Amino acid sequence: MARTEKTADKLDKADYELLADFRYTLRKFLGFSEAAAQKHGVTPQQYQALLAIQGFPGRDWVTVGELAEQMQIAHHSAVGLVDRLMALKLVRRTPSKEDRRRVQVHVTTKGLGVLERLLRLHREELQTVGPALIGILHRATSDPSETV
Secondary structure, three states, rough: OOHHOOOOOOOOHHHHHHHHHHHHHHHHHHHHEEEEEEEEOOOOHHHHHHHHHHHHOOOOOHHHHHHHHHHOOOHHHHHHEEEEEEEEHEEEEEEOOOOOOOOOEEEHHHHHHHHHHHHHHHHHHHHHHHHHHHHHHHHHOOOOOOOO
């Protein structure tokens, strides 16, 4: 039985240690990410927004509603975030050509510069933390009776 299906089984110390290790490793990466964003003049949330916009599947813009969903924040919070990013000249709003009631949020050239520098740093950090996370996830999702 896979560890993910283990519902009636008694949890043991190793289960708690595994989840704690996973959260600790994630938190270390997020701490790195937060510090890197601040060092480059943006808040962690602003970096996440830039990444959500530029990394949106199939296009390089989002609506405010899509940004709110991607960031898991309220719509009005996404509006404020876009306003702050616009004040920094990191994004711009443009009316949709298909539906003038919709607004598209695009990353500006300045925003792309910040995002590119941060993306490179994050990719480097993932070279270190990625294998650790993969190992933890493998242990968490593998059959505990299997020998690895």
